[in-house]
Structure formats: C-alpha cells, structure tokens
Amino acid sequence: MPQPANPEPVHDHDAMLSRKFGKEVANYFSGSPLNRVGFLRGDHKFLSQALNHPSTKFLLCNDLQPLVADKAGDKLAYVKFEDVQKVVGKDPYDTTEEAMLSSYDSGAYMPQMIFLGIDEKSKDALSFTNKKNTHTGAPYFAIDVTPKKSVQAECEKLIQELKGRGLEFATGRVMDIVAADAAIYAEARQLLDWNLRNPFCAQCGQPTLSVNGGFKRTCPPKDLSRTASKTTSGISNALPTTGIQPTDASERPPCATRKGISNISFPRTDPTVIMAVINHAGDKILLGRQKRWPPYWFSTLAGFAEPAESIEEAVRREVYEEAGVHVGRVVIHSTQPWPYPANLMIGAVGQAIPEGEKIDLGNDPELDDARWFDFGEVREALRVGTSGLGEDAGPEYKEGGLRLPPPTAIANQLMSSVVNGFANGVAKM
Amino acid sequence: MPQPANPEPVHDHDAMLSRKFGKEVANYFSGSPLNRVGFLRGDHKFLSQALNHPSTKFLLCNDLQPLVADKAGDKLAYVKFEDVQKVVGKDPYDTTEEAMLSSYDSGAYMPQMIFLGIDEKSKDALSFTNKKNTHTGAPYFAIDVTPKKSVQAECEKLIQELKGRGLEFATGRVMDIVAADAAIYAEARQLLDWNLRNPFCAQCGQPTLSVNGGFKRTCPPKDLSRTASKTTSGISNALPTTGIQPTDASERPPCATRKGISNISFPRTDPTVIMAVINHAGDKILLGRQKRWPPYWFSTLAGFAEPAESIEEAVRREVYEEAGVHVGRVVIHSTQPWPYPANLMIGAVGQAIPEGEKIDLGNDPELDDARWFDFGEVREALRVGTSGLGEDAGPEYKEGGLRLPPPTAIANQLMSSVVNGFANGVAKM
Structure with missing residues (x-):
C-alpha cells in the first residue's frame, strides 16, 4: 500500500499569514x-x-x-x-x-x-x-x-x-x-x-x-409517468374536445417545497464533533476505544452534533455521554470533510474541569474503554504506532504499546497539535 | 421591547480556563x-x-x-x-x-x-x-x-x-x-x-x-392504513382460513433505511459559515449588504457549507463567490445554533491575501454591496449603531452612519472580537 498522502497547504500565502x-x-x-x-x-x-x-x-x-x-x-x-x-x-x-x-x-x-x-x-x-x-x-x-x-x-x-x-x-x-x-x-x-x-x-x-449539476433535487409539479400509468390501467387520458377545461393528467399533488426555498432540496452535510480532551493540569489526553478495534487501539472521542446546540456544547455533551468527563473551555482546531457518507468533522480541543476528570462509561455505553494518556505516551505512539485500521503499525512499534489512527485522520492531527503545545497558552493555530 | 439577553458563560470554570x-x-x-x-x-x-x-x-x-x-x-x-x-x-x-x-x-x-x-x-x-x-x-x-x-x-x-x-x-x-x-x-x-x-x-x-422522543423518524415495515384502504376500496382483507400462507396486507415494500443506520432517519443540521474577513494589513473588515436591508446596514458575509469541503474552504469559497476577495488563513472563532430552520452558524475570522483584496460582485450577484470598513468605524458602529433588523438604532446613532446586527447575532460577536484584537497575534479565544 502506498503511504497516505499528506495534505499540503492550499495557499502560497500560508507562510506569511502564519506569522499572525x-x-x-x-x-x-x-x-x-x-x-x-x-x-x-x-x-x-x-x-x-x-x-x-x-x-x-x-x-x-x-x-x-x-x-x-x-x-x-x-x-x-x-x-x-x-x-x-x-x-x-x-x-x-x-x-x-x-x-x-x-x-x-x-x-x-x-x-x-x-x-x-x-x-x-x-x-x-x-x-x-x-x-x-x-x-x-x-x-x-x-x-x-x-x-x-x-x-x-x-x-x-x-x-x-x-x-x-x-x-x-x-x-x-x-x-x-x-x-x-x-x-x-x-x-x-x-x-x-x-x-x-x-x-x-x-x-x-x-x-x-x-x-x-447534481447539487439540488426538486419536486416537479408534473410527472409524465402519471399519464402513462393511467393509460396502462385503462383510464383514458384523452383530453375532452370541448366545453370542459382540460385537466392535465400529469399534474401532481401540491408540495410545500415548491414554494420558496426548502433545505430538503439541497445536499445534506452532518456536522460531527471530534475532540482531543485534555485534563485540567494539561498533561494528559482522554482517548477511547470501540470494541471492534484492534487491541491497544485508541482514538479521540467523536459524535454527531445535535440540532440546536453549538459545537462547543456538542463537545461537552458527547464527552459527558461517552466518558462521564465534564469539559469546560472548548476551542475549535480545524475541520475535515468525511464523505462516508456525509460528515463534516469539526475538530476541537477541550479541557476538563478540575472536579470533572473521573471517567464513567455508564451513561451511554458506546465505548469499550476510555482512559487518560500522558502526553509522552501519545507522542511516542504518534511516532511509532499509527496506521490505517486494517493495517499493521510501523516497524518500531512494540506489541502492547498504544496504537493510533494515521495522519489522514483529523484525530491524529488533534493529538499532534495538543502534544506539540496547542494548549500551552501561546497561539498555535 | 426588552433588551436582548446577553448569553452568559455556561461553566463556572470559564474564568480559570481562560488563563489558557x-x-x-x-x-x-x-x-x-x-x-x-x-x-x-x-x-x-x-x-x-x-x-x-x-x-x-x-x-x-x-x-x-x-x-x-x-x-x-x-x-x-x-x-x-x-x-x-x-x-x-x-x-x-x-x-x-x-x-x-x-x-x-x-x-x-x-x-x-x-x-x-x-x-x-x-x-x-x-x-x-x-x-x-x-x-x-x-x-x-x-x-x-x-x-x-x-x-x-x-x-x-x-x-x-x-x-x-x-x-x-x-x-x-x-x-x-x-x-x-x-x-x-x-x-x-x-x-x-x-x-x-x-x-x-x-x-x-x-x-x-x-x-x-422526536429525535428519529423511522420507516416502518408495516402500515395498518394499507389494510384499511384495501377494505374501503372493496378488496377483502379477510385472511384465508386454510391451506395458503396468510399474506399480511399491511406489509410495505422494502426500504434501504431499515437495514443498518441511515442518516436520513436523523435530524438534519445545515452547517453555515459566517466570517469576519480582515485585509492583509489587519486594519479593515469586509462587510456586505443585501438589498432588502435598511439603508447603511451591513454585516459579515455568510453562506451554506457545501458537501465535502472543510469549513476553512467554505469560508474562502463564499467570500470569493460573493465579493471576489481571496482569503488565505482561516481560524474558527465560535459557533451558534440558528433554528430558522436548521442552521449551525460556524463563525470564523479570515485574512485576505495581499493581492486578493479587490472587491468584485460579478461572480454570484447575491450582495447589493460589499466594502472594506476601517476597524474604527466598525468599533463606533458596534457602540451606537446596532439593533434588530426591524428596530431603530440607539439614541447616539446619527443618520448615515454604519448600522450593524445586535449582540445576539454571531456576526456582531465576530466583528467585536476582531476590532478588539483577535487577529493581533496574541491568543484571544
């Protein structure tokens, strides 16, 4: 398998703007x-x-x-x-x-x-x-x-x-x-x-x-197949020749989407939160694992944003539901389109409140396990333990060590930012 | 009309975390x-x-x-x-x-x-x-x-x-x-x-x-009204008493959403970008106006994110489409649920690239006007010229001055952050 391509910055001026x-x-x-x-x-x-x-x-x-x-x-x-x-x-x-x-x-x-x-x-x-x-x-x-x-x-x-x-x-x-x-x-x-x-x-x-061009689906007011099916089933669709206003057999019942603009006519994208949560001291990351993952494999927590909540609230809710941890401040890091089938991954960094760090999987038992990992252990795993889900880790990986998703996953980017000082008080984004 | 309520921070530990x-x-x-x-x-x-x-x-x-x-x-x-x-x-x-x-x-x-x-x-x-x-x-x-x-x-x-x-x-x-x-x-x-x-x-x-509890719509495999309508239209729905396997008249045709999990069974939220774009020198904000707005009224540009683009890309695309301005670096500021009908406003700050500051309304003529405003003018308008769309500006507002949306709009929060130093190189979020 070829190495996953590392995305490159799109704009030539990134270097200049990065000063700010x-x-x-x-x-x-x-x-x-x-x-x-x-x-x-x-x-x-x-x-x-x-x-x-x-x-x-x-x-x-x-x-x-x-x-x-x-x-x-x-x-x-x-x-x-x-x-x-x-x-x-x-x-x-x-x-x-x-x-x-x-x-x-x-x-x-x-x-x-x-x-x-x-x-x-x-x-x-x-x-x-x-x-x-x-x-x-x-x-x-x-x-x-x-x-x-x-x-x-x-x-x-x-x-x-x-x-x-x-x-x-x-x-x-x-x-x-x-x-x-x-x-x-x-x-x-x-x-x-x-x-x-x-x-x-x-x-x-x-x-x-x-x-x-494939970016809209519209509910047409007529459908020629209605005329065809009436003919097939023996009902005449011949227009009356005189007297009565001709009714068009292809006309369909009214639909509210034909008046004004309806969001259901346009493609759907599901906002999803994914977050590197750090403890209050700022030296550990909260990671979780699903049952179907290989042994020792963990990643950042994630979940769908719900209607009428901010992304900051969705991060707090998901972390509470899945791991029982209470998150205070949330900062959005970067985003990733995820076309399986229609997700927008909104990557964030959150910090637990001091008395909210205790892990409890009992609210919504989605995770097989969740743990706090030292920055050092995560830093080492980012170096030797990453791979695609079905693939082997690199040659330096030792059985029993933490395994993590590859750089093509935003989870990897979030963890890398955090262990490289995202949360140490200086602007890192 | 009562003054719009200013949202308060949700968590008691915000003050503590704000140090970081x-x-x-x-x-x-x-x-x-x-x-x-x-x-x-x-x-x-x-x-x-x-x-x-x-x-x-x-x-x-x-x-x-x-x-x-x-x-x-x-x-x-x-x-x-x-x-x-x-x-x-x-x-x-x-x-x-x-x-x-x-x-x-x-x-x-x-x-x-x-x-x-x-x-x-x-x-x-x-x-x-x-x-x-x-x-x-x-x-x-x-x-x-x-x-x-x-x-x-x-x-x-x-x-x-x-x-x-x-x-x-x-x-x-x-x-x-x-x-x-x-x-x-x-x-x-x-x-x-x-x-x-x-x-x-x-x-x-x-x-x-x-x-x-109203958070899912499911496509049931049966519908009793199918049986009822067959009875009404004179087709007997009495089950045969012997010999033949009874077929259930209430059974519906198969549907793919009944296998596994389909996103169309769950509520939809439409991610929307809204952005305070600053010029490369960092002393002006790009604002636009729609025809139906009152005179002198401007706001930040905004639009729906499209499938399979990051929020950072959506910001660049919308600003290019609506105002012809080319944006480099984008940082996400905060988010706002907007239940009219199902938007998630993702607020960002973007910076134009040096040779991309020229305004051109000719790509997608959605805006009536777009202009660069000095931070000073925006700061003054945030003080005296804000109100709800149908309401009058405050008593200090002078006819002809810039008018802006109220603090309940994320546009106002984005502009406030920018003129108060969000982009001056120190972490402000």
Whole structure:
C-alpha cells in the first residue's frame, strides 16, 4: 500500500499569514484543486459546453467506488466524454432546467451526473463568460456508471472496456490516494450518495428530479409517468374536445417545497464533533476505544452534533455521554470533510474541569474503554504506532504499546497539535 | 421591547480556563440549561414517568411559535401535563417503540412531541435509574398544538384557555427572550420543524413514524392504513382460513433505511459559515449588504457549507463567490445554533491575501454591496449603531452612519472580537 498522502497547504500565502495565526492544518479530503463555480451549475449552456470540451475530465463511480489506475493505484483515473457518451447520451444538458422540469418523467432513468468544478491551473481549458466575468479551467464531472436499469448493458460494457485498459474501481474505503484526488473524490462521492439516498421528496413522498449539476433535487409539479400509468390501467387520458377545461393528467399533488426555498432540496452535510480532551493540569489526553478495534487501539472521542446546540456544547455533551468527563473551555482546531457518507468533522480541543476528570462509561455505553494518556505516551505512539485500521503499525512499534489512527485522520492531527503545545497558552493555530 | 439577553458563560470554570485559552464566546441560542440525556430517548418507561411527573414542564408551539407570558414577554410560558392531556392523550408512551412500530397506522394523527432533556438544577425533580447511573432533573417536553386534523378542536379550545390566562404565542422571529429559554426554544423549534418537513421517507416515499422522543423518524415495515384502504376500496382483507400462507396486507415494500443506520432517519443540521474577513494589513473588515436591508446596514458575509469541503474552504469559497476577495488563513472563532430552520452558524475570522483584496460582485450577484470598513468605524458602529433588523438604532446613532446586527447575532460577536484584537497575534479565544 502506498503511504497516505499528506495534505499540503492550499495557499502560497500560508507562510506569511502564519506569522499572525500559526499554520493552518489542512486535513485529508479537504484542499480541493477545483473552483466549484457553483453559480454556473444552473446554466445548461455552460454545462453543455463543459461536457463536450476536450479538457474535461470524468470521474466514474460504480456503487460509489471510484475508478483508479489499478488496484494499488494512488491516483484517480479520469476518462473522456467519448468513453461515457453511450451511458449518458449525446448531451443531457441540451435543454434548460425549466424544460427538464416540465417534461419530467419519473419512469425514465438517467445516470446521476455531478458537475464538480473547474481546474483553473489546467492548460488549453474552457473559457466561459458569465455576465461580466470570464472563468477559465478544465471542467470535472462525476458520473454514476453502476450497471442498472436502462443503462445496465452499456455500463457493463464500459466497465469491461476499462478493465482492458488496466483500470479498476477501488475497493473498500478510499484513504490512500493523493490529497488533491481525495478531495475531488470526496465531493463526487458525497453528492452521488446524497442523490441516491433521496429519490423521493421527504415532504410529499413523490419522486424528485436532480438539477443544478447534481447539487439540488426538486419536486416537479408534473410527472409524465402519471399519464402513462393511467393509460396502462385503462383510464383514458384523452383530453375532452370541448366545453370542459382540460385537466392535465400529469399534474401532481401540491408540495410545500415548491414554494420558496426548502433545505430538503439541497445536499445534506452532518456536522460531527471530534475532540482531543485534555485534563485540567494539561498533561494528559482522554482517548477511547470501540470494541471492534484492534487491541491497544485508541482514538479521540467523536459524535454527531445535535440540532440546536453549538459545537462547543456538542463537545461537552458527547464527552459527558461517552466518558462521564465534564469539559469546560472548548476551542475549535480545524475541520475535515468525511464523505462516508456525509460528515463534516469539526475538530476541537477541550479541557476538563478540575472536579470533572473521573471517567464513567455508564451513561451511554458506546465505548469499550476510555482512559487518560500522558502526553509522552501519545507522542511516542504518534511516532511509532499509527496506521490505517486494517493495517499493521510501523516497524518500531512494540506489541502492547498504544496504537493510533494515521495522519489522514483529523484525530491524529488533534493529538499532534495538543502534544506539540496547542494548549500551552501561546497561539498555535 | 426588552433588551436582548446577553448569553452568559455556561461553566463556572470559564474564568480559570481562560488563563489558557481566553474567554469563550457563548452565542445566543446556545447555553441550554438542559441535559438532553439522549441515551434515555428510546426508553418509554422513562418517557412515560417524565410525562406524568409534577416537575415536568411543557413548551407549546403553534405553527412553530412558542407560548410566551404575553406579547412583550421575555420568557417562555411552560404549562403542565394536565393542560395538554386532552391533546396528546393519557400516555403516548404506554407501549414500547417496538409495539408502536408494529401497530403503525399512517392514517392516525398524533401531535408531534419532543423530549428536550432534564433540568438538573430543579428541586423535587424526577429521579430515574438507567443501568447503574441515576439521573435527576425536571423533564422538559415540546408539543405541537397547531390546530389540525384529529386534534383541531382540542387545540383550539386549549389556545382559548391559555389566552384567558394571559398567555399568547409569540409572533415573528423569537430573538428577545432570555438566553436559557432561547436555547430551549431553539431545540424545540428545530426538532418540531424537522419532523414536520419530513413526514415521508426520502429513500422510498412512504410515510414515516416519529420515535426516540422526536429525535428519529423511522420507516416502518408495516402500515395498518394499507389494510384499511384495501377494505374501503372493496378488496377483502379477510385472511384465508386454510391451506395458503396468510399474506399480511399491511406489509410495505422494502426500504434501504431499515437495514443498518441511515442518516436520513436523523435530524438534519445545515452547517453555515459566517466570517469576519480582515485585509492583509489587519486594519479593515469586509462587510456586505443585501438589498432588502435598511439603508447603511451591513454585516459579515455568510453562506451554506457545501458537501465535502472543510469549513476553512467554505469560508474562502463564499467570500470569493460573493465579493471576489481571496482569503488565505482561516481560524474558527465560535459557533451558534440558528433554528430558522436548521442552521449551525460556524463563525470564523479570515485574512485576505495581499493581492486578493479587490472587491468584485460579478461572480454570484447575491450582495447589493460589499466594502472594506476601517476597524474604527466598525468599533463606533458596534457602540451606537446596532439593533434588530426591524428596530431603530440607539439614541447616539446619527443618520448615515454604519448600522450593524445586535449582540445576539454571531456576526456582531465576530466583528467585536476582531476590532478588539483577535487577529493581533496574541491568543484571544
């Protein structure tokens, strides 16, 4: 397995700015090289040009797993439009969004496509003028080529062709590709997954249509398949020729999401807290372990933020629920996108209050164990005991020593910051 | 109108901890006095006892608006179980969750109830032992008493009764109640709204059932209303008496959310970035305004985080999209729950890169204007020019001067931190 790519700072000016704030931790799955140009997503003239431009790259996913160069590949394998044209058709963006809405047919299957953004560093790229600004870059799309429904045969054929070229779909969690590709894949995976998970409107129960380059699902007021099914079941859908106002059999019942803006039309991201909790003296870290983890393996505590609580409160609640420890001051350290399936990891450092350090697993028995570890032991484990969950620790690791997650996990970054002086009173972020 | 309550630090040890990290900003809608004891939500024995305990408080909402003491009230008005018993029934928790699931009938209306948590400082409170730990506190519930469906008459009657006692439902956005009540209302509102917005399963389109004290919606495998409708439409649902395996007419088509854990079964919170952006020299703040705001009114830029981007990246993207400014280093300051309808405001401070300070509104024309303001002007406006959006500025405000949001908005807290030295190189958080 290749070594996990260490994310690099995105901005050239980090060094300069670090004089004020310290260096920013850029976590794995962040640091995308793409400008999402989200304001162009609804513009089918742009999307159509982007689809057909020679600079454009297509990331294919099968059951959410991305195409890579080979099984040990540390890079995504991008393909050209000619490779996928038989799956998605000549130009899915040849009409406007309005036209797509008015001709919506829930019975027709269209493979999910996501417009990911443009790489502005690419040469010979597409230039597109939107109002007074021109945007230039190589467009990136993600396409779901899972063999199913009307495109099953075409997808199977494509997958065989790709195999012939030495290209495979990754297996398991993708945590070993280079940082820039990891960020691009994270965007693709999270959006494909959200579309797949939400084919129906949670407000009214009717099927929805993917629009805005895959960043929105809308509940159309009409559905041609309603007309079709009425015909099938023997109910005439012929319009009356005279006298009565014709009723459109494709019209659907009203839905509240069609008025104004509803958050359920937009992709969901679940804020999650993950925290390195230090004791009041500032020389120990609280770590926990789950039953299914390998022996000696621990990590920082984590959990989903709940509705209507601040991140600072969510940190205190989770640590109390899982370990019985009472946390006072909380400082947010950095954040990490986590596309399994839709988490935003918000990394924090918290400090226990003096009389709140006693560990109690009895509130919510989620953890197998939780313990206070000396900074020194954690520092040594960060040096010799880190690895991916299914992998072996490094050669210097000795059986019985503390094992910890790798640098691609924000847990590792939080622990590193803390043992390197994050909490010693000087600005370290 | 009463002065907006300034949130107070939640923990007694803040002063002590501030020696290391500085004082924590506790934003409005955070700082709940309740322990949510989320691990008790699925325990109907507990919920049933909680419902009937004399210490229990009920927050009633009508169309998501909370009951307050009177129209100018700065406190929520809580009622007793006897007040709402006719609306919710003697004990909605008298069976287990499993029993509720197997007798699910999508045709039956049950007013939404939320178990909010317990106030552990309350006297004569409920004690409940869960495994080895005993939890003591006054339980809090929220109940939707919007007059509709089967409880319309009872709700209307209750609302009249409450009116007779001088109690009214608040109108408009609730931003003037004391901080502790604001946090309790935020929890109630966001969860009631989420349940109301998601009566159907986004995965399969079938109606869902609220469980876990209002913190989960599940897609039951059966629905008694299916049997009922078959009977109504003349199809016999009598079971065959012999020979053939009886098929259960109430059984529903399969749904992926019934296998394992799906995030769409749980409440949604939308992470939002809001940022005080300073120029590279560190003496100006970038502020923007929307067309619908009063003259001279500006605030910090803000927007939804997108799937698979870190908060640091979301800050850079939003500032680029809305104002054309390029941000380098980003530091997260504090967070604020915002229950209109489900936002988590993640407040950050960002710094423009030297050649990225030029304002350009041409990418995504969301803003009416954006400008760099000197710290001095912002400091003065924070002193004399703040108010709620529909309200007048203070007596010292002079027409034409900068107007800003009130201290209950995290935007105000971010600007205050920045002009008070957040970015001057010393730890201020």
